[in-house]
Amino acid sequence: MNLDPVPPVALVVDDEPVARLMVKLALQNLGCAPVLEAADGIAAQQVLRERPDVALVLTDIMMPRMDGLELLRWGRQAVPDAMWIVLSGLETFDSAVAAIRLGAFDFLPKSPHSEEMGVAVRNALERRHLLAERERLHRELQRKVCELQETSEVLRRDLERAEVIQRALLPRSPPPMEGYCIQAVYRPGQHVGGDLYDVIRLGEQHLAFYLADATGHGVTSAMLSVLFKQRLVLVDPATGLALPPAEVLAAVNRSICEAHAAPGLFLTAVFGLLDTSDASLTLASAGHPPVLHARDGRETRLIRRTGPALGLAPDSRFEQERLELLAGDRILLYTDGLLPSGSEHELALVQQVLAKPLSSAQEVMAQLHTGASAGADRDDVTILLVDAHAGASWFDNGAELPAAAASGAPRPEGEVAFYGETVDAAYLALRGRASWMHCDAFHETAVAVLERGRPLVLDFSACEYMDSTCLGTVHELVARGGVMLAGVTPAVRALFEELSMQQVLAAIREDVPAAPELHALGAGGGEAVVHKRILQAHEALSALSERNREEFRDVVESLRAEQGGTK
Template sequence: MNLDAAPPVAMVVDDEPVTRLLVKRALESLGCAPVLEAVDGIAAQAVLRAHPEIVLVLTDIMMPRMDGLELLRWGRQAVPDAMWIVLSGLETFDSAVAAIRLGAFDFLPKSPRAEEMGVAVRNALERRQLLAERERLHRELQRKVRELEETSEVLRRDLERAEVIQRALLPRSPPPMEGYCIQALYRPGQHVGGDLYDVVRLGERHLAFYLADATGHGVTSAMLSVLFKQRLVLVDPATGLALPPADVLAAVNRSICEAHAAPGLFLTAVFGLLDTSDASLTLASAGHPPVLHARDGQPARLVRRTGPALGLAPDAHFLQERLQLLAGDRILLYTDGLLPSGSERDLDLLQQVLASPVASAQEVITRLHAGAPAGAERDDVTILLIDAHAGASWFDNGAGMPEATASGAPRPESEVVFYGESDHAAHLALRGRATWLHCDAFHETALAVLDGGRPLVLDLSGCEYMDSTCLGTVHELVDRGGVVLTGVTPAVRALFEELSMAQVLAAIREHGPAAPPLYALGTGDVRAAVQQRILQAHEALSALSERNREEFKEVVESLRGEQDAAR
């Protein structure tokens, strides 16, 4: 019956020597050793002070000097980890009930039978072990939360340097294209974004362009963007002809899937090929927000996705659509940060803004975000606007930083991640707008649960929106197994469907288990020393090309200097 590494130490408190002897022998037969004795409450206090290792106390109620109830009141404060069982005669039954209310685990009649004592003692020690395990798990969870909170400074600097990486991937100036005006605007949400775009002239006739949005932020996002850009093939190497957009997306999707097997990493992208000889435009979209085709005097046409996001399935199939451009037509590509809700109402607003003949890319983003509350958390925003008329082209890759705390770290809007436990599962809930700022606490807590072999219930009944980082995190966790989703709102389900996240959709349960009381997890700033990892990432990027080597030279030298100074 011994549940601990060593036999449990017990004590019996009773003013009757015969009763003490009988109970002591019974406890010894149950594996307790040693079993100490005390004749009353005062004596028991002295024994407990001298032996804090006592885990089980059996005490009579009616005793001289200090009775069992007074001893119990004292003991629950002085030795809170000990389990208490009271011995009661018929005349003290009410007192035994009072003892239970004071925190005793159980009560037994005086001169208890061996079977009764065995059950009570085993249950008490098992209960103590369960409480100790729960406390251990709680301390472990607190430790993990503290570790997350201790990594803020490195993450902040990581994001700032990843911004350098991201900007190095963006084009510096638009190519010349007679009869067309190209405008692009890029704004990272928090230091660095997962957005990427480019416009490339292919021969005399064709203009190729794309807009991609990599899941996540920081170095992970930048590396995924590098992978996408490096694996993108625009021209058939055998013929030198421009490849159709559907073929371009299918090829880069296969290449990305072959390059990594990590779930939760994916990109959405839209790729276009403009043939200036006949003013035709061919588009293919991999899970990306709709492309808008605006024409004077007509409602804007929406070109929705023609295939799933990149990096989810190597055999994904992509279709393409062909548009005919007239003079004055406009084509708008954008990332999901432009329309945070992704609702049809926002799309209608975007169509109205685009219908304005003087709306530049800067005016589009300004008008759409005019109603955003001051200091609100923002996602990355990238806009690519192609006008079928002559005019000045420009690329604006400047930075637009959101409001920050005094430490320079992003400030989350509110508590978003919540945690609780039931007898059968651990429960995590995402509420409000879940973004990359909240994913560290969400991801680490979920991994701790799954690594411990416990099932995880993810409650999304209060979740209004997830950015690509949260979507990727959910995909990764579901792929591990042991995760079910409950309360999925229509808006979030639409995001899963938009990205063809079949595994996640299959994990949704309409009627999940009732959630226990939940408490908010800290998603504050993170501080830890992982400079070596950041340096290696930048060195890896620098090795990809001579241009990268020049772009990241100062960053790499700065990181190496900081490491040398810290030694």
């Protein structure tokens, strides 16, 4: 009967001593111990207050001072884990039905038969055990969910930091080149991706460039692209001369195959070597999507792969193709995230866009990358555009470009917080209209920098507005020490002054070196993390002045209530 490891405690409530004794003996025979007694509802209340571990209550309905229904109504609140069985005579049958509606498990006639009582008691205790087990499983599930949420949050932050590290592998700025310009646009599909590119000057007359795309996306593909970059050899160590593209791909393929033997891991790549002395371009492609060679007055030419993907077989052979670049020619390299299907129709669309005069790499991206694969599994996208004419070269690795280079392309929505580093300091910037949505990633990155002991510059030269969460976050960071503010606009300074942010105003500097290339930070944390950031920021502002305390009182109290406690 009893599924618990210890005998259940029972209570019999009846104003008739003989009836009470009979029920008590029956319960003892059924394994209950101890079996407590009470002569009415008032006495039963006292027992239940002293013994909240009572598992089963059998009560009569008609009793002096407090009847069974009133006791039941009180007991369902005071001892919610107890199971209740009502003892009813014929004259109180309707009351027994009412007791069931109040939450009693069962009712029995007065002076019940032992078999009837045995069935009712067993069922009640089994029901109690099932309810307790359900509650235990529910608590366990909640604990597991919290653990998973915490693990997910850690992974999210790790992926965001990995994406910052991965961006550091990308070239920051194009090498100098006369008569040519080269533009690149890189967009990871997730926090980290498998796309990688670079442009390198080799000696006086050669310019090497490559674009690689590891299979899949995420951490695995990112690590495979890093392996490719590490094993890439562009110059003959004996002669110091630039190696032909086919030899470069063959050598890196052998090295990758020796480094790993996991099935299904491979990458595609295209490698080009531009000889500026005779305007020739030699290309080799390892399973990569076709390279487009556009020339005025001629049909765009497709240079398809000259060998298999890298990492499949160590003895793979690669060919190469030599092109002549005339003034005005254009070469477009891209990863397959740009054209999900790679169909001839999509290639025709690329040719049409590429033929438009003065179309930039960002315009090519904007017109062709429609976001059809948007979502958690969207692929990485990178394009590299080489123009055989003089012009401004630039690389867009996710940060906002200077106005002269942006060609009118809109900044990707949501990119407000940016990060970059120099030898001397780390830089964080807020651009446009900064709100609470951007503060978690901004704060988390800043704290990580300060904990490493690095000076931190907060660049607000392109910031038009900050909401109160951003302002409070800035104050928190400045209060930690080691923070300087640069480029503070009059509008933002006025916000600092209005909220009595004297410590922040004192941290403004006019002699801070210009910010380096900055990369957009990822999104912030989950709802609980964001709520905590908003609360802490407003608490920081409230502590600055009585006026602030009054202004943000309702916000702080509301947020504290949502988090289930006070600070």
